[in-house]
Amino acid sequence: MAELSSRMQKPVSAILPKIAATISERTSTTPKIDLATAENWLLRPEILDICKEAVQSSLTLAHLSYPAGFGGDPKLQATLATFFNKYFNPVSEVRTQDIAVTPGASNCLDSLLFSICEVGDSILVVAPYWSGFDFHFVLRPGIKIIPVYTESCDRLNEPNRLLSDSLVPALEEALRTCEDAGRVKALVLSNPHNPFARCYPEHVLAEAIHWCADHKLHYVSDEVYALSDFSRENDTPDGNGDMPPNDEKSRDEVNDTVIEANPATPFISALALHLDAEKTPPISIIWSTSKDLGSSGFRMGVHVSRMRTPALQDNGHTDENHIPESSPSLLTISLALLSTTQLPTISMLLTHALLTSASFDTLVTQNRQRLRRHHGVVTRRLQGWGVPFVPATSGPYLLAQLGAIMEGSQQQDRKDSPVADETAQNGLSERGRVSDFQGRDVAEVLRSEAGVLVAPGQSFHMRGQGLELGWVRITFAVPMEVLEDGLNRIESTLELGKSKKPRGEVV
16 A cells, blocks of 8 residues: 555655755754845844733733634734735725635645646746745645746846846747646746845736736736835835834935846735736735744735726726625635634734734834845945845845856856856956865855855756856845854855956946
8 A cells, every 4th residue: 555645646755855955954953054045034023022012911811722713813804904905005905805814825825726726737937936836836736837937037137127028928938838728727926026036017917917817817926025125215114105214223324235226116016906807817916924024933824815806997097886895705715714724823813913013114114124234235245246146126135146156067158148258257257266166056065165055046947047157045134143144154165355356236
């Protein structure tokens, strides 16, 4: 008799080596600086205080019971509706009926795809993408991922153009060349993007959604970094025009960072897009406390279903008569069925306390300010080293070409690359312990030689320049002393900062 069911034998065999390596890394007796995991530590002191107060003042015997409500605690659902209406600027009011609370964003995606796909179906995923999708989309839903590569995603030396081109040609090509177009059920897109840490323009998103409607596909918008857009210096999260409260640092220090001269594209939610009412597919928005609020341990994810789509009139206003009032959608009910018994009651209490805290608006602003400051620290160091990088605008990490100094077996193949040419012109190939590291991946070198973990570009299914030229993702939303220690180790191990022609600009 087989030890595992047929549906689990292949996933377990494929994923076990990756899990084993991750567990070994995290349980190693040798401490390492983790700049690979996409976590945000910058608000944790304040969040911890809020959580302690909530436990002290609000924890009751009832919180030791099964969760109240269906699809989330009713009080938390109401609070989340207020939260989305305030911060995501929806064209139609988000109601509690539109919300299902899940035990984390990953579980939310898992349950969503389990609900809309049959085993063996496929989904389109705009690449590069978070490697976790390979795990969560396959394990229980049993679906196939079809990566969608656009030409603009190869332009690592043109950050403002990375996400600016229409997705439609690439979507059409992916659908045309896939094994069975009839079994493609959805498009998944991360905005802000992971690993680029930048946002899609509004017109690109709207066009992709309309394309999904034409092809009867579900549109899934992964927006777990929605509140981490630090591209705007004077952002006002409450939308009332008031200046945000200052952080403990001066404005000059907060803004002492590297943001390119051209304005960065700000984040816009799929909830906020004005869409053609006749060409709007089912739309799912995923968010969680994990990234924006530095609370991955809460395991609190949220699914918002945008099923009601007001029509945009010639005068630019929405026609409220086109918004049918209804009970929760079948999809919302399905997610609630799959999630309710797994919801951690105490985490829902803490999330409610956090979102209703009198200091929440201040925390959102502080988060953006601190992300901007830490981004400035790492970008100034990269500039001093002469290492090309993609400036981030939304998220706790950025992409850097630390592997530019590594001379691997593919050097000859890289000579025609625009980034490789620029690298050579700036003297990057003249420094570094090339003889020691020849043929080794830079992420592996930093792990073994420096005790620093960074995420290699290939783990995100990058192609072309990202795969060939040693790009890595570096998380900077860690305590400042940890960030400085990690950067110092990278500098020492790779002998950076000794170029004859140091760069003074970003890629």
